[in-house]
Amino acid sequence: MLPILSLIVLIPILFSAVTFLTKTKEQARISALVGTLITLVLTLYMYLSFDSTTAAMQFEEMANWIPSLGISYHLGVDGVSMPLILLNAIVIPLLIIYTWDDVRSAPNRFYGLMLAMQGAVIGVFVSLDFFVFYIFWELTLVPLFFMVNIWGGSNKKHAGIKFFIYTHVASLVMLLGIFGLYFNAWALTGSPNMGIDHLISQFQFFESGILRDAIFLALLFGFIVKLPVVPFHSWLPDAYSEAPTAGSVLFILLKIGGYGLFRVMLPMLPFTATPSLMITIMGALGAVSILYGAFLALAQKDLKRMIAYSSISHMGYVTLGCAGLVSLSVSGAMFQQFSHGLIMSIMFMSCGVIQTATGTRIINELGGLAQKMPKLTVIMVLGFMASLGLPGLTGFIAEFLVLTFSFINVPTYVIIALLAIVITAAYHLWALQRAMFGTFNEKLGEIADISSYQTLSMGIIALLVLYFGLNPSPVLDMMITNSEKIVSLMAVMGV
Numbered sequence: 153m154l155p156i157l158s159l160i161v162l163i164p165i166l167f168s169a170v171t172f173l174t175k176t177k178e179q180a181r182i183s184a185l186v187g188t189l190i191t192l193v194l195t196l197y198m199y200l201s202f203d204s205t206t207a208a209m210q211f212e213e214m215a216n217w218i219p220s221l222g223i224s225y226h227l228g229v230d231g232v233s234m235p236l237i238l239l240n241a242i243v244i245p246l247l248i249i250y251t252w253d254d255v256r257s258a259p260n261r262f263y264g265l266m267l268a269m270q271g272a273v274i275g276v277f278v279s280l281d282f283f284v285f286y287i288f289w290e291l292t293l294v295p296l297f298f299m300v301n302i303w304g305g306s307n308k309k310h311a312g313i314k315f316f317i318y319t320h321v322a323s324l325v326m327l328l329g330i331f332g333l334y335f336n337a338w339a340l341t342g343s344p345n346m347g348i349d350h351l352i353s354q355f356q357f358f359e360s361g362i363l364r365d366a367i368f369l370a371l372l373f374g375f376i377v378k379l380p381v382v383p384f385h386s387w388l389p390d391a392y393s394e395a396p397t398a399g400s401v402l403f404i405l406l407k408i409g410g411y412g413l414f415r416v417m418l419p420m421l422p423f424t425a426t427p428s429l430m431i432t433i434m435g436a437l438g439a440v441s442i443l444y445g446a447f448l449a450l451a452q453k454d455l456k457r458m459i460a461y462s463s464i465s466h467m468g469y470v471t472l473g474c475a476g477l478v479s480l481s482v483s484g485a486m487f488q489q490f491s492h493g494l495i496m497s498i499m500f501m502s503c504g505v506i507q508t509a510t511g512t513r514i515i516n517e518l519g520g521l522a523q524k525m526p527k528l529t530v531i532m533v534l535g536f537m538a539s540l541g542l543p544g545l546t547g548f549i550a551e552f553l554v555l556t557f558s559f560i561n562v563p564t565y566v567i568i569a570l571l572a573i574v575i576t577a578a579y580h581l582w583a584l585q586r587a588m589f590g591t592f593n594e595k596l597g598e599i600a601d602i603s604s605y606q607t608l609s610m611g612i613i614a615l616l617v618l619y620f621g622l623n624p625s626p627v628l629d630m631m632i633t634n635s636e637k638i639v640s641l642m643a644v645m646g647v
Contacts, residue, residue: 228278231631240405248263296399364425456500469485469551472558481558491547
């Protein structure tokens with residue numbers, strides 16, 4: 153059988169190396185686009201062949217790597233990872249098209265880092281061995297760090313270092329949790345094994361309840377910092393706002409923190425010594441992130457920072473849905489990851505166009521842009537409406553599932569999150585009204601609408617937001633299948 157998972161990881165990495173060696177902008181962008189389109193074709197083939205009725209791993213690849221340490225090259229995909237791989241495979245070639253006419257230094261490095269990022273992120277999603285998982289997890293830091301440091305804004309050095317320190321420290325804490333799993337499972341079974349499923353299955357047999365809780369919290373910390381949730385969020389606004397538009401979108405596609413909650417944390421949760429405490433921690437962090445992120449977004453004058461803080465608010469739904477521990481709340485959290493990637497791509501792309509055209513991101517310095525940029529306005533309004541949860545768009549599906557079904561088990565935290573709905577609508581509508589409508593600010597001079605390349609890339613993403621908002625089944629069905637498996641384990645353990 154075709155090693156399709158290896159190919160969708162290796163092809164972006166190989167084309168990244170080729171792109172780094174190109175000499176001109178045309179060569180760089182063509183090389184990058186070809187690499188991402190090949191990845192997209194393979195991903196679509198895998199998606200069309202995917203069986204949504206089973207929670208079992210599919211397209212598995214297995215080979216011993218370092219037998220003496222129990223490390224293997226083990227890849228697989230299920231309903232948790234398939235939608236996120238599809239999201240990356242779709243958005244990144246569109247992102248390359250979006251930047252087609254950009255004028256920037258070192259385009260070979262710029263596009264090469266985009267491809268390296270794609271390969272590393274997909275590598276996280278398909279890895280079923282903790283050693284391989286962690287390698288790809290750490291590799292995602294490198295392209296994003298250089299994206300911010302080379303092509304970022306005036307405060308790029310501070311933002312890049314802050315992002316690196318925050319997420320790297322969290323990764324080291326997570327690594328301690330992985331080692332705790334690995335060595336204790338080795339002591340129990342008498343043989344080393346770094347397989348994710350194997351280590352999770354042995355977790356319940358660790359004698360010390362304090363040890364189980366410590367391992368769980370160490371892993372949880374690594375994932376929620378990357379997500380991120382309040383109060384571990386402060387790296388995100390700086391990194392998102394200082395990064396170039398393409399870098400901001402790559403940050404949005406970095407769904408590995410939320411993925412870790414579904415792949416690792418929820419299967420381990422019923423075997424902790426204090427599962428009710430862990431549920432409380434996740435529920436509280438999710439609810440506070442939703443509400444606090446919304447208030448912070450409302451206070452922003454910079455359009456891009458407002459979008460960055462709104463991302464923190466929206467990611468709170470992922471943690472809250474996990475704490476809900478109902479199949480459809482967990483499915484809603486999974487769908488929020490997919491939906492958020494599409495919606496925020498539109499919003500950051502829109503902000504990038506506005507900054508390039510007007511030279512500013514300050515909302516009060518804009519105004520009346522709809523008169524000059526009608527195509528952008530249509531796409532941007534759809535993105536903003538999806539972000540605030542308008543029915544018929546993807547944001548509504550995710551938030552409705554999380555809030556409705558999490559209420560069954562964690563009603564207090566859902567009520568806290570509900571308070572953010574009005575605030576979320578307020579800052580979206582406030583920003584749209586001041587930036588896009590009203591009297592045009594003549595000080596902005598002559599402004600052109602988005603280019604044909606930008607219209608194509610942003611338009612396709614907007615259509616996907618509309619399509620999956622009206623018909624979420626193509627990705628939601630596989631999520632539900634896997635969330636039912638996760639939640640059934642909770643029920644058996646009495647959680």
